[in-house]
Amino acid sequence: MNKSKKLTIMALTCLLMSVAISAVVSAQDDEWEDVAPWAFWGFAGLMCFLPIIWIIIAILIAIWVYRDAEKRGSSGALWLIIVIFTGIIGLIIWLVVRPSIGGKPAASSSDRRCPNCGRVIPMDARACPYCSKKFEE
Numbered sequence: 001m002n003k004s005k006k007l008t009i010m011a012l013t014c015l016l017m018s019v020a021i022s023a024v025v026s027a028q029d030d031e032w033e034d035v036a037p038w039a040f041w042g043f044a045g046l047m048c049f050l051p052i053i054w055i056i057i058a059i060l061i062a063i064w065v066y067r068d069a070e071k072r073g074s075s076g077a078l079w080l081i082i083v084i085f086t087g088i089i090g091l092i093i094w095l096v097v098r099p100s101i102g103g104k105p106a107a108s109s110s111d112r113r114c115p116n117c118g119r120v121i122p123m124d125a126r127a128c129p130y131c132s133k134k135f136e137e
């Protein structure tokens with residue numbers, strides 16, 4: 001949260017500087033007076049601004065994938081790194097290979113499953129916490 005705030009301030013400073021510079025340049029009454037400086041500084045401002053926007057988006061995607069991976073029993077840290085390095089491609093790969101919620105995690109043979117809804121339940125449960133079916137044992 002704090003990091004993205006800093007990035008936003010950086011981006012705004014960058015944009016304001018390029019606007020100020022282009023205003024100064026265009027105010028000078030010489031051969032640079034025509035459209036060229038505006039185009040140049042506008043372009044420079046954009047080039048400064050776009051990567052910052054892109055970094056913010058990449059961070060948000062990485063955080064989302066991290067949380068989604070942890071929720072689904074995969075290694076969140078591993079996917080965080082993959083998405084940081086590959087960006088949107090990593091996100092697409094994750095969306096293709098991710099396990100469904102409640103599927104893969106903790107599916108060991110020692111788990112007890114509810115005969116009614118099939119979800120993993122505590123070994124000593126007398127009723128299913130999900131579908132509240134009672135067991136007589």
Ligand SMILES: [Zn+2]
Pocket residue numbers: 114115116117118119128129130131132133
């Ligand atoms: Zn159940």
